Amino acid sequence: MSTGLIVLIIVIVVAVYFGMAYNTFITLKNRVKEAWSDIEVQMKRRYDLIPNLVETVKGYASHESGTLEKVIQARNMAMAQHGSMKEVAQSENILTGALKSLFALKESYPDLKANQNFLELQRELRDTEDKLQAARRFYNGNVMNLNNKVEMFPSNIIAGMFHFEKAEFFELAEGEQEARQAVKVKF
DSSP states (O other): OOHHHHHHHHHHHHHHHHHHHHHHHHHHHHHHHHHHHHHHHHHHHHHHHHHHHHHHHHHHOTTOHHHHHHHHHHHHHHHHOOSOHHHHHHHHHHHHHHHHHHHHGGGTOHHHHHOHHHHHHHHHHHHHHHHHHHHHHHHHHHHHHHHHHHHSTTHHHHHHHTTOOOOOOOOOOHHHHHHTSOOOOOO
């Protein structure tokens, strides 16, 4: 084989690798966008359920206006948040905390606890929270794949050349992480 042919083969192999790596970055970047879109759909569903839930609780616990106002404020703040992933996650965590205090009210109001509308809204919101959690896991998995590709050799060279950057994970607040740790029971 001549030297020219060997050089041509090497150039073709390198060009094919660059093309495949570039396309892989585009695919990963689009998967991250798609996963974020899934999170937004579930957050929108959650935002739409909250006013109905608050209205139902108002009928039974009208003097709990402070709790109801906190829930509405947290919802509005979360809906308006369009900053970094960390800021969005923080506002979502505040909303989750406010919803927990709203659901805690049902223990003080037996009529509310038995209200079918409240129970159905609570079930739908729980279902939405489960879907939101799954969407977050899917998003974080795609972010991990993209970030690995951006950082690993030799794909990091292509990432640098075409300005592909790492994406942010959607992370829980520290207080929520502590709440998810195993409970220790002592007798």
